[in-house]
Amino acid sequence: MTAQVLDGKAASAAIKTELAERVAVLKEHGVTPGIATVLVGADPASQLYVGMKHRQSEAIGMNSIQRELPADATQEQVEALIDELNADPTCHGYIVQLPLPKHLDTDRILERIDPEKDADGLHPTNLGRLVLNVNTPISSPLPCTPRGVIELLLRNGYDLNGKHVVVVGRGVTIGRSIGLLLTRREYNATVTLTHTGTTDLGAHLREADVIVAAAGVKHIVRPEHVKPGAAVLDVGVTREDDPETGKSRVYGDVHPDVVEVAGWVSPNPGGVGPMTVALLMTNVVEVAERQAGLRA
Numbered sequence: 009m010t011a012q013v014l015d016g017k018a019a020s021a022a023i024k025t026e027l028a029e030r031v032a033v034l035k036e037h038g039v040t041p042g043i044a045t046v047l048v049g050a051d052p053a054s055q056l057y058v059g060m061k062h063r064q065s066e067a068i069g070m071n072s073i074q075r076e077l078p079a080d081a082t083q084e085q086v087e088a089l090i091d092e093l094n095a096d097p098t099c100h101g102y103i104v105q106l107p108l109p110k111h112l113d114t115d116r117i118l119e120r121i122d123p124e125k126d127a128d129g130l131h132p133t134n135l136g137r138l139v140l141n142v143n144t145p146i147s148s149p150l151p152c153t154p155r156g157v158i159e160l161l162l163r164n165g166y167d168l169n170g171k172h173v174v175v176v177g178r179g180v181t182i183g184r185s186i187g188l189l190l191t192r193r194e195y196n197a198t199v200t201l202t203h204t205g206t207t208d209l210g211a212h213l214r215e216a217d218v219i220v221a222a223a224g225v226k227h228i229v230r231p232e233h234v235k236p237g238a239a240v241l242d243v244g245v246t247r248e249d250d251p252e253t254g255k256s257r258v259y260g261d262v263h264p265d266v267v268e269v270a271g272w273v274s275p276n277p278g279g280v281g282p283m284t285v286a287l288l289m290t291n292v293v294e295v296a297e298r299q300a301g302l303r304a
């Protein structure tokens with residue numbers, strides 16, 4: 009048996025087709041949704057990711073605003089740029105590309121983002137709204153990578169209701185935030201969060217209907233950890249030189265042989281990465297739709 013592929017490129021293409029139509033409707037109402045990125049320094053991987061976000065946003069008709077500061081920018085300079093984007097009516101949502109240089113106070117910068125313009129959906133106010141509300145629709149940005157994971161499953165016909173999801177890794181981007189979405193009444197999943205303090209990770213993983221691997225540890229999820237037929241989503245990004253080609257490449261958290269046991273596997277690259285970008289754009293389009301009175 010070999011697993012069905014949860015193809016993030018195909019699912020994100022479908023989302024982008026839908027978004028392009030929503031952008032066209034917004035333009036009929038006189039609004040062009042604008043997405044901005046803030047990049048501090050010139051890390052090559054960050055430049056690659058930021059470039060992808062702009063190309064894809066422009067391809068669906070959005071405005072894209074690319075702001076850059078040097079690696080030695082001060083806290084005050086970054087905060088001044090945040091204030092500028094908060095006040096800019098052409099910028100409906102934006103992200104500060106992470107990680108930031110070590111001398112900067114990341115938390116203080118992220119908290120300064122106007123929660124309504126928080127394209128990542130990770131502002132404390134937006135996470136707080138998720139914590140406080142399990143039932144009714146939320147009219148503020150949602151964490152985009154968790155949203156991407158869930159959309160990837162749903163668009164492949166996977167029903168999360170009553171399923172046991174085991175998450176590996178307690179980073180804010182996925183681990184600590186995805187359970188807030190999955191345990192909402194609309195999805196009704198049961199969630200276990202594992203981390204470096206977990207004893208016997210393998211025992212937890214073998215119980216899982218769905219594994220979300222977001223530890224950032226190359227191949228931490230191996231075939232012997234996976235219940236036959238389970239869905240395995242690979243969110244890990246480890247950049248290393250490939251010993252065969254000598255070139256830098258991305259390794260996921262999921263060992264390639266997992267496809268022999270699992271029922272569904274998201275490839276990496278080609279899985280959750282493209283979904284993150286699609287849901288980032290979705291968050292920004294939704295801000296513009298709210299401002300135009302087209303959604304709650």
Ligand SMILES: Nc1nc(=O)c2c([nH]1)NC[C@@H]1CN(c3ccc(C(=O)N[C@@H](CCC(=O)O)C(=O)O)cc3)C=[N+]21
Pocket residue numbers: 057060103104105106107128258276277278279280281282283284285
């Ligand atoms: N504030 C903030 N928000 C982020 O969402 C954010 C961030 N900072 N910092 C870095 C990470 C990383 N990230 C990725 C997005 C898309 C792909 C993606 O689409 N990858 C392609 C491959 C791209 C390639 O390496 O060629 C794929 O998986 O198929 C990967 C990684 C968003 N991040």
